[in-house]
Amino acid sequence: MCNCANGNxxxxxxxxxxxTDIRTDTPDVKTFRVVGVxxxxxxxxxxxxxxxxxxxxxxxxxxxxxxxxTNTEYKEFSIKRCGTLTDALHSVEVGQQIGIRGPYGxxxxxxxxxxxxxxxxIGGGIGIAPLRSVINYARDNRDDYGKIDVxxxxxxxxxxxxxxxxxxxxxxxxxxxxxxxxxxxQEGWDGHVGFVPNYLKELKFDTNRIAIICGPPIMxxxxxxxxxxxxxxxxxxxxxxxxxxxxxxxxxxxxxxxxKYVCKDGPVFRCDELDEIPNEY
Amino acid sequence: xxxxIKKRVKELxxxxxxxxxxxxxxxxxxxxxxxxxxxxxxxxxxFVYDNFCASNLSKYLINHCAPEGKTLVLLKPxxxxxxxxxxxxxxxxxxxxxxIGIGCDGMVxxxxxxxxxxxxxxxxxxxxxxxxxxxxxxxxxxxxxDVLLEKCLSCKGKKHMIYDELISENEDxxxxxxxxxxxxxxxxxxxxxxxxxxxxxxxxxxxxxxxACRNICPACSCRKCVFDNSASxxxxxxxxxxxxxxMFHIIRAFHVAGRCTDCGECTRVCPQGIPLHLLxxxxxxxxxxxxxxxxxxxxxxxxxxxxDYTQQDVEPTFISDKEVK
Amino acid sequence: xxxxxxxxxxxxxxSMAQIxxxxxxxxxxxxxxxxxxxxxxxxxxxxLNTVKSAKDVFFPQTEDLASFKTEGKEISIQAEKxxxxxxxxxxxxxxxxxxxxILDKVFIEENTDEFYKARREHGVVISHACNEPEExxxxxxxxxxxxxxxxxIETYTVGDTLYWLPVTDKGKEYSxxxxxxxxxxxxxQVNKQKETIKAIMDKLPxxxxxxxxxxxxxxxxxxxxxxxxxxxxxxxxxxxxxYVCPTCQCYDIRDYDTGKSIERFRCWDSCMYSxxxxxxxxxxxxxxxxxxxxxxxxxxxxFPDNNNGEFSCVGCGRCVAKCPxxxxxxxxxxxxxxx
Numbered sequence: 028m029c030n031c032a033n034g035n036x037x038x039x040x041x042x043x044x045x046x047t048d049i050r051t052d053t054p055d056v057k058t059f060r061v062v063g064v065x066x067x068x069x070x071x072x073x074x075x076x077x078x079x080x081x082x083x084x085x086x087x088x089x090x091x092x093x094x095x096x097t098n099t100e101y102k103e104f105s106i107k108r109c110g111t112l113t114d115a116l117h118s119v120e121v122g123q124q125i126g127i128r129g130p131y132g133x134x135x136x137x138x139x140x141x142x143x144x145x146x147x148x149i150g151g152g153i154g155i156a157p158l159r160s161v162i163n164y165a166r167d168n169r170d171d172y173g174k175i176d177v178x179x180x181x182x183x184x185x186x187x188x189x190x191x192x193x194x195x196x197x198x199x200x201x202x203x204x205x206x207x208x209x210x211x212x213q214e215g216w217d218g219h220v221g222f223v224p225n226y227l228k229e230l231k232f233d234t235n236r237i238a239i240i241c242g243p244p245i246m247x248x249x250x251x252x253x254x255x256x257x258x259x260x261x262x263x264x265x266x267x268x269x270x271x272x273x274x275x276x277x278x279x280x281x282x283x284x285x286x287k288y289v290c291k292d293g294p295v296f297r298c299d300e301l302d303e304i305p306n307e308y
Numbered sequence: 309x310x311x312x313i314k315k316r317v318k319e320l321x322x323x324x325x326x327x328x329x330x331x332x333x334x335x336x337x338x339x340x341x342x343x344x345x346x347x348x349x350x351x352x353x354x355f356v357y358d359n360f361c362a363s364n365l366s367k368y369l370i371n372h373c374a375p376e377g378k379t380l381v382l383l384k385p386x387x388x389x390x391x392x393x394x395x396x397x398x399x400x401x402x403x404x405x406x407x408i409g410i411g412c413d414g415m416v417x418x419x420x421x422x423x424x425x426x427x428x429x430x431x432x433x434x435x436x437x438x439x440x441x442x443x444x445x446x447x448x449x450x451x452x453x454d455v456l457l458e459k460c461l462s463c464k465g466k467k468h469m470i471y472d473e474l475i476s477e478n479e480d481x482x483x484x485x486x487x488x489x490x491x492x493x494x495x496x497x498x499x500x501x502x503x504x505x506x507x508x509x510x511x512x513x514x515x516x517x518x519x520a521c522r523n524i525c526p527a528c529s530c531r532k533c534v535f536d537n538s539a540s541x542x543x544x545x546x547x548x549x550x551x552x553x554x555m556f557h558i559i560r561a562f563h564v565a566g567r568c569t570d571c572g573e574c575t576r577v578c579p580q581g582i583p584l585h586l587l588x589x590x591x592x593x594x595x596x597x598x599x600x601x602x603x604x605x606x607x608x609x610x611x612x613x614x615x616d617y618t619q620q621d622v623e624p625t626f627i628s629d630k631e632v633k
Numbered sequence: 634x635x636x637x638x639x640x641x642x643x644x645x646x647x648s649m650a651q652i653x654x655x656x657x658x659x660x661x662x663x664x665x666x667x668x669x670x671x672x673x674x675x676x677x678x679x680x681l682n683t684v685k686s687a688k689d690v691f692f693p694q695t696e697d698l699a700s701f702k703t704e705g706k707e708i709s710i711q712a713e714k715x716x717x718x719x720x721x722x723x724x725x726x727x728x729x730x731x732x733x734x735i736l737d738k739v740f741i742e743e744n745t746d747e748f749y750k751a752r753r754e755h756g757v758v759i760s761h762a763c764n765e766p767e768e769x770x771x772x773x774x775x776x777x778x779x780x781x782x783x784x785x786i787e788t789y790t791v792g793d794t795l796y797w798l799p800v801t802d803k804g805k806e807y808s809x810x811x812x813x814x815x816x817x818x819x820x821x822q823v824n825k826q827k828e829t830i831k832a833i834m835d836k837l838p839x840x841x842x843x844x845x846x847x848x849x850x851x852x853x854x855x856x857x858x859x860x861x862x863x864x865x866x867x868x869x870x871x872x873x874x875x876y877v878c879p880t881c882q883c884y885d886i887r888d889y890d891t892g893k894s895i896e897r898f899r900c901w902d903s904c905m906y907s908x909x910x911x912x913x914x915x916x917x918x919x920x921x922x923x924x925x926x927x928x929x930x931x932x933x934x935x936f937p938d939n940n941n942g943e944f945s946c947v948g949c950g951r952c953v954a955k956c957p958x959x960x961x962x963x964x965x966x967x968x969x970x971x972x
Contacts, residue, residue: 037747039886039899040699040712083701083708083895084888110913111538124708126701271912273886276744279902280883280931281910284917285852286938291744305856308917336967337768337838340959343867363958368867419954423663427681427765430838444836445765510662516685516694519906520871520957536908546695546900548889577957579873580684581664 038276041081041126042069047101049121052188053181056153057117058093058105061127069127072096073134074161075267075295079275080104081126085115089272089290091156092130095163105188107153131275132294135161135239135265144237145173149250151223151242152181155188157267157294158241166200175200178230180208180223184216206230224249227257234258240266244308251298261299268293268308284308310357313382313410313475320380321349326406327377330368332361338431339418343368357382359434362415362457364573366390366400367526373404381405384412385476386459388469389569389605390526395470396608397567399529409468411476419581420455424448458585459572462489469606489570493589512553514580517546521557521574521584527564534559561587566595566614569605598622634823635797635808635815642678642795646670646723648814652807653755654720656690658683667722678724678790681767682951686879687729688736690722691752694876694901698748698886701895715751721807723759727782728772728949730760732879735947738940739882757807760784762830769950771839771963777947780830791822798823842948842963846970847933849942855934856926860968865925867958872903874961875928877951883909904928929965 048060061080063069072078072092081087088110094103108117119125135141146165150158158177165172177197181187187207198205208219208226219226223246238259240250247266254264270289273279277291285304287293313331320326332355333344339360345368346352364387372379383391388409394400421429421441428444434452441448466481468474496504522528522535534540535556547553561584570592574584595602599613599622613621637645649655650670659668660675666683667690668674685694700711733753740749760782763770772779781787785804789796797815799805808815834840847855875881885902888895902909904927910918918924936945952961 036712037698037715038744039746041710043708043710081701081897083703083897084890086888087886087897113913120706123706126708126710269912270917271910273884273902278739278744278746278882279885280904281902283927283931283935285856285930286935303853305852307923335959336953336961336963340953340961342959342964345866425679428768430768444768444833514662514664514666514684516872516876518872518876518903520869520873523869523871524957536906538908545885545887545902545906546898548695548887548896548898548900577871577873579877579955580666581662 038128039274041079041087041128044069044125044127046119046121046123046125049119052105052190053186055108056105056186056188057108058103058189059116060101060103061125062101064124068099068102070130072102072130074137074164075135075157076130076132077275077290077294078102078104078127078129078131079272080112080116081128082112082115082119083126086112087126087273088112089131089275091160091267091294093156093159095160095167097164097167105153105156105159129275131290133292135295137161137164141165141237142171143173145235146175147232147236147238148175148177148179149223149227149238149240149242150177150179151246152186153188154240154242154246155179156241158239159189159192161239162197166197166203169201173202174236175203176206176230176232176236177204178206178208178223178227180210180226182210183213184209222246222249224253227253232257234260234263236263238264240264261302262297264298265295266298266301267295270308309411309475309477310355313357313408314352314355316408316473316475317346317355317380317382318349318352320406321352325378326380328372329380329382330365330372331382332356332363337429339416339429345372357410359414359416359432360418362417362459362576364390364524364526364571366394367524367529369394369400369405370529373400375401375404378404378406380408382408382410383468383471384410385466385468386412386464386569386571388471389464389603390571391605392469392608393567393569393605394526394529396605396610396612397529402608407471407473409471409474409476411466411474411478413478414452414460414463415457416452416455417457417576420457421450424450424455426450457572458575458583459570462570464570464603470608490589490593492583492586493593496586496590508554509550511582512557513550514582515547515553515557516580517544517556518579520577520579522560524573524577525560525564525568526571526573527567527569528560557582557584557587561591564588565591566602566612567604568592569603634818634820636794636818637797637815639790639793639795642676643672645795645811645814646676647672648811649721649723652721652810653718655723656687656720657723670723676724678761678795681726681763681765681770682949682954684951684955685877686732686949686951687722687725688732688879688882690720691733691756692736692740692749692882695898696748696900697896697898699897701888701897703895713748715747716755717751719755719757721757721759724761724788725758725782725784726761726763726949727777727779728770728947729879730758730782730784731772731775731777731947732949733758735880735936735940735943735945736882738943757786757803758784759786759788759804762787762789762826764790764826764830766830766833766837767950767954768838769953770837771842771948771950773834773837773840774842774844774948775944775946778831779834780827789823789826791826794818794822796823839948839950839963842966843970844933844944844966847937847944847966849934849937851934852930852938855930855969858969861926862922864960864965864968865922868905868921868925868960869957870905870907870921870924871957872901872905873955873957874952875903875905876901877955879947879949879951880932880945881928904931929962932962933966 050058270282277288282289329346332341431442465483568588655670665680740746763779787798799808932945
């Protein structure tokens with residue numbers, strides 16, 4: 028692929044990969060299965076890390092790796108259609124080759140701070156994407172963690188990403204509770220209705236757990252407030268941030284919040300760390 | 309003059325005629341004045357007006373003519389053309405603006421002084437036609453006429469096209485050398501196409517795509533420029549090849565054709581000294597030839613030759629027959 | 634120390650060009666920038682600040698990263714090779730020399746950029762002392778000495794003579810390759826010139842500009858200061874300050890369809906541009922005030938935060954001279970940090 032004379036391939040150069048499966052999750056979210064052209068994964072990663080995907084001529088963007096590192100056969104990316112590159116990705120077919128580089132960012136501390144703890148995952152919409160990697164990692168290393176609760180909400184039943192996996196596989200896990208909610212009443216839905224932060228308050232979790240939030244900024248804001256109200260300390264709450272990125276390695280200069288770069292110092296932040304950076308996200 | 313203006317603007321603040329004023333603020337040196345928005349009479353203490361207030365303030369009114377109280381703006385004669393053009397294009401609302409037309413006897417270009425090899429400039433005093441320049445390396449002298457800003461060399465005259473009141477001592481002074489305005493355009497027209505191409509290639513290859521020419525230009529008032537729109541297909545941050553170097557400037561020149569008042573801000577701000585105004589002047593000269601003498605911004609109610617149709621308009625074949633070079 | 638008469642400088646450059654490409658301050662269409670020297674070039678060693686800084690030589694405004702070819706669903710990727718030949722950059726002023734240290738911190742210390750690193754390794758920096766600093770110069774604020782410009786080789790103009798002093802091993806090796814084009818000289822003339830320069834530096838109008846109020850750990854102290862709005866009020870959101878700045882290093886990565894292949898290139902970008910942080914679902918820096926604040930906070934607080942207190946400004950004065958509205962880091966430092 029590359030015959031660089033001095034052997035040093037720059038970190039900005041993507042590797043070649045191929046899309047081996049495309050799953051339509053919701054009307055605007057598809058999950059892409061990606062492996063290297065040699066049939067092996069392009070690189071290892073940890074839960075919460077991201078990768079840059081390229082379609083030549085369209086561009087490159089950063090996506091959260093949705094699959095768990097325990098899955099060594101392929102990587103998955105759940106991608107919502109919302110811009111030029113994601114539009115193009117949604118129109119490709121299985122067998123399409125793409126460029127991939129990574130992994131980028133600081134992962135969730137699954138092997139340190141999370142270990143042995145009860146975990147509460149709070150997701151909204153496409154925000155489930157980075158959480159799914161952690162949830163499946165915890166399910167695959169079940170003995171390392173305590174009780175797992177997943178609170179996940181979307182606009183409607185059709186907008187719940189990974190609904191099949193959640194309801195068919197996750198719920199069978201030991202000591203695992205799934206709490207689904209949708210924003211408005213809908214025919215054929217007999218589950219909870221209401222916004223995620225409100226449901227969070229209704230569920231009255233005790234504070235003996237780590238909370239991990241990911242979703243739209245407004246949901247993160249209200250869920251964090253709700254958790255604080257419930258007695259959580261900010262050091263028990265983790266979230267991930269998303270800003271525009273071009274390089275992924277802390278150089279191109281656009282994803283910084285104060286002196287922290289979301290691409291390399293994040294995307295995972297403990298909520299007390301957010302108090303030390305300006306509110307520019 | 310500076311003190312007269314300052315006093316008058318303070319009065320207008322004090323009698324509640326205006327709620328803000330746009331002028332120039334003292335800089336670090338004697339020549340680096342910054343356009344400033346003053347919110348009170350007290351703010352005006354740092355106001356400055358002298359030979360280094362070249363910037364055309366009319367474009368700032370797009371963001372500063374909201375209805376809550378009048379905004380005062382200080383306009384030099386040439387700036388009033390841009391103001392009128394913005395009025396014509398409904399980008400500003402005169403009802404919310406109070407104009408003081410201020411006199412001008414030509415703005416000095418500090419870069420032209422530097423280009424004479426004069427370094428470490430600390431002070432300039434005018435002595436008749438001559439400038440006495442104090443520097444860290446001794447006193448230097450030059451003729452003011454030799455270091456006037458490019459735009460002042462083809463001054464359209466000292467008359468203000470629009471104002472609410474005037475503070476000017478030379479309102480009736482006619483342009484001195486207006487005939488020279490198209491000299492360089494003529495020179496370019498008389499080149500062979502290869503020579504002309506080489507001239508622009510050489511100039512435009514210096515372009516760093518800082519967008520200063522576009523952002524300062526009062527005619528470039530689109531809310532979102534096509535070159536910033538990633539969906540346009542031409543959005544670009546850098547010139548990917550020598551074609552793109554030219555494309556940006558040529559498209560820009562076409563877009564402001566018939567609307568450009570020749571205020572000269574593009575050339576003034578270009579960090580690479582590209583004579584961008586020559587592109588615009590070529591259009592102005594052609595418009596004058598084909599449609600009769602026309603000066604954009606002379607009044608606010610005229611229709612530009614390129615945005616108006618009359619049966620007397622030249623036909624495209626006629627344009628080619630007429631051999632506009 | 635060695636020397637050569639300035640009237641023979643083209644012979645020196647000719648010898649240098651035989652070793653490898655030489656980039657130098659060269660005048661083209663009335664402006665001086667770093668271009669590759671050839672015998673027809675108009676060398677302007679007398680000009681203090683080139684329009685674009687010397688960073689262009691190591692971190693060019695645009696450079697190709699990779700080339701893609703697509704056929705159906707298949708793609709091939711051909712990575713660009715990092716530079717593999719020696720070159721020299723001649724006539725670099727002390728401020729620009731210092732800017733390379735700052736760029737090294739960004740591009741080499743962590744997540745090394747191979748393209749930049751290769752150029753740094755292959756490039757010999759030949760500096761030139763400033764006999765007549767401008768009133769816009771404030772390099773002393775950052776501890777830079779224009780009379781000892783550093784780099785691999787220092788050069789000085791004294792009267793009609795250019796003095797040449799290799800400093801690093803790289804500089805010595807390079808000088809050895811030049812043969813006998815340079816003649817031996819003693820240091821007395823240069824030492825005298827250095828004293829003259831130092832005396833001028835002490836009289837520069839901006840010599841008292843201080844960074845004392847800024848530095849690591851001050852984000853929250855300055856972020857919400859009301860002065861940002863006033864300072865940025867007249868900013869037209871162009872990229873002039875960023876593009877003439879020797880330490881600004883933000884970039885964009887874009888694809889360009891040549892018709893034959895897709896070229897992925899990197900180009901300078903500016904935090905002053907409205908679309909810099911624009912995403913499909915919004916922009917965290919909505920107005921010019923936020924974008925303006927970002928640029929100066931980065932230089933005065935964020936960069937020191939991540940680099941042991943080092944500021945990301947070298948006091949070259951280019952932004953002071955070039956900003957279309959005459960707003961610049963000196964005014965910002967004085968307005969926020971007190972005089």
